[in-house]
Amino acid sequence: MAAVRVLKTVIKRRFSSALYITGDKAQSNYVVLTPHIDFDEQIKRKDDLVKSIKARKLNIDLDKIEKRWAFFKMLDDHKTVLEVTRNEINVVIGKLKQEPQKNAADIEKLQLHVKLVKDDLKNIKDYSYGIDENANLGVLSLPNLLHPQTPINNTVTCHEFLDQPKRVDKSHVDVAKSLNLIVYVNPTCCFLKSDAALLEFSLTNYFQENLLKMGFTQFSNADFARSVVVDGCGDRKIFTLEGSNDELNRLHLVGGGSLHSFMAYFAKHSLQAAALPLKFFSLGRKYVSGDTGSDLFNLSQNSVARVFVAFEDDRQMDETLHALTQQIIQLYEPLGYHFKLVYVPASDLEKGESLRVSVQMLSNFLQKYVEVGSLGVYDDYLSKRLLFTCMVNKERRFLKIISGEVLNVQRFLACAIENNCLLEKPLIPDVLKKYL
Secondary structure, eight states: OOOOOSEEEOOOOSSSOSSOOOHHHHTTSOOOOOOOOOHHHHGGGHHHHHHHHHHTTOOOOHHHHHHHHHHHHHHHHHHHHHHHHHHHHHHHHHHHTTSTTTTHHHHHHHHHHHHHHHHHHHHHHHHHHHHHHHHHHHHHTSOOOOOTTOOSSSOEEEEEESOOOOOOSSOHHHHHHHTTOEEEEETTEEEEOHHHHHHHHHHHHHHHHHHHHTTOEEOOOOSEEEHHHHHHHTOOOOEEETTOOOTTSOEEEOOTTSHHHHHHHHTTEEEEGGGOSEEEEEEEEEEOSOOOSSSGGGOSEEEEEEEEEEESOTTHHHHHHHHHHHHHHHHHGGGTOOEEEEEOOGGGSOTTOSEEEEEEEEETTTTEEEEEEEEEEEETHHHHHHTEEEEETTEEEEOEEEEEEEEEHHHHHHHHHHHTTTTTSOSSOGGGGGGO
16 A cells, blocks of 8 residues: 555634535635535424434534524525515616606605615625525534434344354454564555455455446546535545645545545436436545554555445335345355444444445454445435436436445455464465456
């Protein structure tokens, strides 16, 4: 793995969000998109929203957001009334001006009236920008609703393969260093050597070939994304390039194997229904900031395989999730390592996820399970924020998305080293040897 040298973590911005820009800021900044905000529909399921917020242990006051939204809507309605009134008065003035001498007094009165209306409209617009921003950003801070299968407190196992391997006394880092498999400097700088490098090569080739056989199309993504996409995905654990000083248009290093890179391509993208469902995958890097530790479980840079599936029909959700879960099982079982698939509890989900199926392998040294792959169900949460749509009978509909890293190479490698009990068996399984 190459070292990351020209990066810094995200700092606090003067702008509240690059995703939602109010009119006053839009005058001096290019607005990429305006997210679809349907809080009036969301609040109809207030009990489900409260459950999602509480289960995720988020510090969000839904009642305050609801009050801000109601006040914003009241101001917006008043602004609409003033605009209609101004237009109606101008129409009347236009008719009276057909006989200006006869209607001079009435024209003067109405011109004074329309001036007062314009002044009121300007004042309410200036005042409403802050209200608009607070209300809409409050709504955008809300999490996705929970899927019925998402557990509230503890993980729920849905599949397990082979027995748990025995505990070992040395960590994968100690074993790998003693066998000259890695050079570990810090979370941003780690190099794979010898069989460890060959495992990465063969493993990614294995996933590539089999995902293609399963009907996925390989996708080549950019390693960078703009701030609007980062805010749209709701993830702040990213790197910002040095010298990227534009508050609303910063450039972030996310990696071609990230969700951001897919959404950067599909933001403001409208498809014909005939093109659905989409089944893509990418092989590349994923970069995250903020990880601490001194092992392969906490790297800032990982090699990953990510799937991205998009479809329109709600009824396809559970069917698609089940099919993808079975395909993950088909990919992992031939590798010959113990693993399990679990539904993670609500508190471990990202805001955009309604459900996550986690692929976990055991760290023999830590005696705990580590996520080496996952599938996240996003429903239309991302599509509404970044305007990813399709046309059905001339109607715009927001696409449902399921996406996740089905493989994290470095985490898999760490567990494989420990599972092999000091490499008493080859690090590279037989099934991977033809992919070298």
